[in-house]
Amino acid sequence: MSGDSTPRTGETRRAAAAGTIEIPVDGAGSMARWWPRARFVAMLWLMMLPTIAGLAIFTYFPNLETVKYSLYKWDGGAVEEFRLFYNFKQIFGGGDPRYWAAFSLIGVLLAANLVKMWPSIFTAIVLHRLKSERWQFFYRVLFVVPMVIPGLVGLLLWKGYYDPNVGLFNKLLNGIGLMPVLNSLDTAMPALAAFVNGNLLVWNSANPLWSILLLPTQIITPLFGGLWGMLVFGFVLLLLRDGVQTIPGRWMLWVMVMAFAVLTWGPNPFENPLPFLARGLILLGGGALLVEWLRKRDSIEGKDVVARIAAGVLITAGLLVLLSKIWVDPTNAFINGNPSWLGHSKLVVPAVIVWGFPWIGTVGVLIYLAGLANISKEVYEAAELDGIGFWGKIFRIEIPLILTQVRINLIFLTIGTLNEYGFFLILLGPDGGPDNAGLTPGLYMYQKAFIQSEMGYACALGMVMFTLILFLTIVYQRHLKVDK
Amino acid sequence: MTHQSHLRFKEWCKHALLCCVLFFAFVPFFLMLMISLKTNDQYTTNPWWFDAPSQWCWANWTKGWNTVGHYITNSIVVAVGSVLLCLTISIPTSYVIARYRFPGRELVYYALMATMFLPGGAAALVTTFKLISSMGLVNNLAALVLLSGIGGQVSCVFILRQFIEEIPKELFESASIDGAGHLRQMWSIMLPLSGPVIGTLAIMNFLGAWNDLIMPLILLRDDQMLTIPVGLMRLDGEYVKMWGELMAGYSIAAIPLVILFLFTIRLFVRGLTAGAVKG
Numbered sequence: 118m119s120g121d122s123t124p125r126t127g128e129t130r131r132a133a134a135a136g137t138i139e140i141p142v143d144g145a146g147s148m149a150r151w152w153p154r155a156r157f158v159a160m161l162w163l164m165m166l167p168t169i170a171g172l173a174i175f176t177y178f179p180n181l182e183t184v185k186y187s188l189y190k191w192d193g194g195a196v197e198e199f200r201l202f203y204n205f206k207q208i209f210g211g212g213d214p215r216y217w218a219a220f221s222l223i224g225v226l227l228a229a230n231l232v233k234m235w236p237s238i239f240t241a242i243v244l245h246r247l248k249s250e251r252w253q254f255f256y257r258v259l260f261v262v263p264m265v266i267p268g269l270v271g272l273l274l275w276k277g278y279y280d281p282n283v284g285l286f287n288k289l290l291n292g293i294g295l296m297p298v299l300n301s302l303d304t305a306m307p308a309l310a311a312f313v314n315g316n317l318l319v320w321n322s323a324n325p326l327w328s329i330l331l332l333p334t335q336i337i338t339p340l341f342g343g344l345w346g347m348l349v350f351g352f353v354l355l356l357l358r359d360g361v362q363t364i365p366g367r368w369m370l371w372v373m374v375m376a377f378a379v380l381t382w383g384p385n386p387f388e389n390p391l392p393f394l395a396r397g398l399i400l401l402g403g404g405a406l407l408v409e410w411l412r413k414r415d416s417i418e419g420k421d422v423v424a425r426i427a428a429g430v431l432i433t434a435g436l437l438v439l440l441s442k443i444w445v446d447p448t449n450a451f452i453n454g455n456p457s458w459l460g461h462s463k464l465v466v467p468a469v470i471v472w473g474f475p476w477i478g479t480v481g482v483l484i485y486l487a488g489l490a491n492i493s494k495e496v497y498e499a500a501e502l503d504g505i506g507f508w509g510k511i512f513r514i515e516i517p518l519i520l521t522q523v524r525i526n527l528i529f530l531t532i533g534t535l536n537e538y539g540f541f542l543i544l545l546g547p548d549g550g551p552d553n554a555g556l557t558p559g560l561y562m563y564q565k566a567f568i569q570s571e572m573g574y575a576c577a578l579g580m581v582m583f584t585l586i587l588f589l590t591i592v593y594q595r596h597l598k599v600d601k
Numbered sequence: 602m603t604h605q606s607h608l609r610f611k612e613w614c615k616h617a618l619l620c621c622v623l624f625f626a627f628v629p630f631f632l633m634l635m636i637s638l639k640t641n642d643q644y645t646t647n648p649w650w651f652d653a654p655s656q657w658c659w660a661n662w663t664k665g666w667n668t669v670g671h672y673i674t675n676s677i678v679v680a681v682g683s684v685l686l687c688l689t690i691s692i693p694t695s696y697v698i699a700r701y702r703f704p705g706r707e708l709v710y711y712a713l714m715a716t717m718f719l720p721g722g723a724a725a726l727v728t729t730f731k732l733i734s735s736m737g738l739v740n741n742l743a744a745l746v747l748l749s750g751i752g753g754q755v756s757c758v759f760i761l762r763q764f765i766e767e768i769p770k771e772l773f774e775s776a777s778i779d780g781a782g783h784l785r786q787m788w789s790i791m792l793p794l795s796g797p798v799i800g801t802l803a804i805m806n807f808l809g810a811w812n813d814l815i816m817p818l819i820l821l822r823d824d825q826m827l828t829i830p831v832g833l834m835r836l837d838g839e840y841v842k843m844w845g846e847l848m849a850g851y852s853i854a855a856i857p858l859v860i861l862f863l864f865t866i867r868l869f870v871r872g873l874t875a876g877a878v879k880g
Contacts, residue, residue: 158703164783165697165709167690168758171751176716179728186728193727240622243615256619257870263626265858266633268812269830270851273837274629283645475625483873529717539815543834563726567819572727579725 183576191573193566204577216578219549219558221345225466226557227534228435233476234526240477241485242515245492257486260479271473272543279468281457286471291454300451306444313441318344337437344438351431354423459544462552469544469555481526488519531589535582538563558582633855637661637848644844658845665849671825672832673857676811679745679828683810684803686750691757692799696787698758699765700773710762713755730819740822749810757802764795801872804865811858829854 162169187205190198207213247253278285290296316327317334328335341347448463450456458468492514500510516523538559541549547564549556556564558578566575636644638654638661698710719725729748730739738744768791776786792799814830821827827835833854836847862869 160783161697161701161703162705164693168694168713168754169709171690171747171754172712172716175729175732175748175751176719177712179725179732180719182728182731183725193731236622240619243618247615247619248612252616254870256623258866259623260626261862261866261870261873263630264808265855265862266630267829267833267851267854267858269814269833270633270854271629273833273851274632475622477622477626479626480873483870487873532717543814566727575727583719 183579185576186573187577187580189573189576190571191576192570193572197573204574205580207574208577208581215553215556216558216561218553219556219561222466222555222557223535226469226537227531229470230530230534231527233470233473234481234523234530236476237478237481238485238516238519238523239511241482241489241519242511244482245486245489245515257483260482263479269543272540275472276459276544279458281455281460284458286458287455296451296454302444303447303449303451307447310441310443310445313437314445317437318441334437337434344434344442347430347434348438351427351434354427354430460551462550462554465545465550465554469541484526485519485522488522489515492518528590532586535559535586535589633848633851636844637665637852639845641843641845661845661849662853664846665853668836668846669829669832669850669853672827672829673854675742675826676829676854677857679742679749679817680807680810682742682746683749683753684806686746687753687757687806688799688803690750691754691761692787692791693783694754695758695761695765696783696791699762700770710758713758716752716755726815726819729816733820739820740826741820742826742828744820745810745813745817745828748816749806749813753806753809757806760798760802761795764798765791768794797868797872800865800868804861804869804872807861808858 188199188201190200190203208216244253244256247256281287290299315321316324317331318338320335321328337344337347341350446463448461450461450464456464458464496514497510500514505513536559537557541555541557541560542563544550545555547560547568549560559582562575562578562582565571565578635654638657638659640654640656640658643655694709698706733739733744736744738747772790773786776790781789812830814834817828817831818834821831833850836850
């Protein structure tokens with residue numbers, strides 16, 4: 118390899134991109150000029166060969182095979198039977214409610230993870246603001262030290278904290294007097310949810326006065342098909358805000374939105390597709406027209422209005438979901454003061470959300486710190502002169518400047534949450550704990566593949582997941598442009 | 602309050618907050634060590650509490666060592682092998698992609714990057730298992746080395762490429778005029794200049810292979826072949842009552858990383874904070 122001498126003199130041109138070299142260009146097309154160039158490129162490819170071969174064999178081949186097997190009935194062994202879209206019909210045709218139930222868990226976890234990423238950012242900012250360089254280095258080292266614990270150990274330790282009788286968590290709740298509060302909330306929250314579900318979201322014929330008073334909220338169910346539909350609408354509006362310029366982009370968006378809507382709307386859109394399609398078309402078409410009109414009227418301001426409407430829709434829907442869908446039934450778990458956090462179907466999800474408090478990933482802190490290190494002293498001095506306070510500095514200087522890291526983190530957080538199953542597998546077993554409360558789509562896939570030996574079906578589930586991740590990646594690319 | 606003391610107060614607040622965060626980060630560490638030295642009686646009377654061991658039970662550690670000793674060897678083989686594989690294949694690739702433009706360059710790069718968005722989850726697990734078993738590598742550590750080395754190269758290429766592009770190209774050009782080939786240029790220009798980054802990437806890759814659970818869980822069968830996470834998981838199932846031994850096993854499992862970090866922590870912290878792992 119080192120003996121390769123390349124005729125680069127004279128023909129070498131500077132590439133437009135910094136740091137790259139245009140390889141010799143085929144000039145007259147004669148053999149003498151063509152051959153060295155081909156040899157040079159072949160050498161480059163040869164150097165990349167291990168990467169390419171490894172990638173093709175160990176990453177792309179298995180993934181492409183899942184595409185193939187998604188059309189098969191396959192038990193993982195010799196028994197294969199081609200059956201076209203049977204698996205997909207099963208998934209989308211309402212034959213698998215547990216899979217879709219698993220997605221609502223993902224929604225909850227995603228929302229929780231979006232909150233849980235902030236403590237790391239905040240810690241990094243505090244660390245960055247320390248005046249003394251020595252202390253900064255000292256803390257950075259200390260932040261790395263907990264990484265020596267094998268990841269699994271942290272997990273098993275937390276599992277121990279949640280033990281109903283001897284665990285630290287219940288001891289703490291009892292010690293600071295939160296357990297009685299939880300117990301009283303256990304009756305109050307379901308009552309509130311019943312009120313919201315019975316009066317805010319549907320017409321209450323028993324109490325028409327209420328319903329008239331609360332009229333604006335009554336349209337949610339007929340218009341959006343429920344709160345989840347409202348959330349979808351909000352996201353679509355956000356998407357449309359920037360418009361979709363290209364035709365393939367428009368088509369992709371349409372397909373993805375439809376796929377996503379299928380996931381969230383109505384129990385079985387295939388059995389009774391008309392109302393579903395009509396509602397979807399009216400909403401999406403109406404939304405698109407509204408956005409288009411606003412954009413034409415005044416591009417910047419229009420965008421702003423759409424964003425505000427979308428945010429309003431999303432926040433309202435989110436609040437209503439929190440109030441009406443989560444704490445619906447009393448759990449009766451807190452009376453004795455020893456709730457079994459991982460053994461009660463209603464407590465598994467809260468336990469998973471609290472998991473890892475205070476949610477500071479030490480490596481995450483260091484990565485954010487890398488972004489913060491680029492902020493020059495002058496920026497701070499200028500801010501000081503302008504009288505910008507503590508919070509002002511955080512929101513106007515630090516967070517905007519580490520947005521690149523935040524965005525990348527967000528993308529991987531989302532994909533990670535969607536794919537997550539290892540954690541739940543260790544913690545709750547392949548069934549996802551009591552009443553499948555902790556069954557994520559990934560875990561369900563695992564269960565289908567390795568416990569029930571329906572590998573073809575598991576591959577089809579994987580394809581659905583792939584489509585969803587592709588959709589989310591496009592959304593993020595559009596809205597969270599990573600500028601290098 | 603004068604301006605000076607106000608500033609000092611603010612610094613103290615920051616220290617307090619950071620110490621609070623560190624407290625939470627170190628609690629598992631501390632508890633693990635404490636419980637590993639307690640007798641089972643003391644643990645069951647007051648589990649998960651911060652009291653010191655009443656009688657220092659070092660026997661836990663010998664028993665722990667007997668159970669996790671060979672897991673550690675396996676894990677070290679896998680992690681070191683995966684780091685070596687990952688670096689030997691990703692360094693030439695990032696060198697080529699960062700330095701030259703040629704037909705297919707973008708294709709290779711984006712094919713690499715696209716793997717980050719593959720849903721890799723359980724479905725691909727099935728077909729990966731099929732692939733590995735058709736190669737006859739089930740219950741073989743080589744399979745883990747291959748999988749995590751090749752999986753880990755993606756982020757390595759992504760980050761290394763950016764770093765190599767920032768190296769002044771005159772350095773490479775003058776070397777090549779002097780007759781240095783690709784290998785020589787990589788060895789004497791690229792490696793010295795991106796040393797800390799490569800070191801950080803190596804450590805990250807090591808940690809990834811070290812903590813990987815799902816692949817070993819599926820691919821390894823014999824107790825003699827297990828890596829640390831799978832071995833510990835089995836212990837957690839078996840030794841439900843033997844907390845002291847279990848925790849001693851956990852602590853012993855952490856020792857190789859303690860040694861690794863003892864020697865590399867400066868490099869690692871610098872590398873991470875210098876933006877080696879920006880994305």
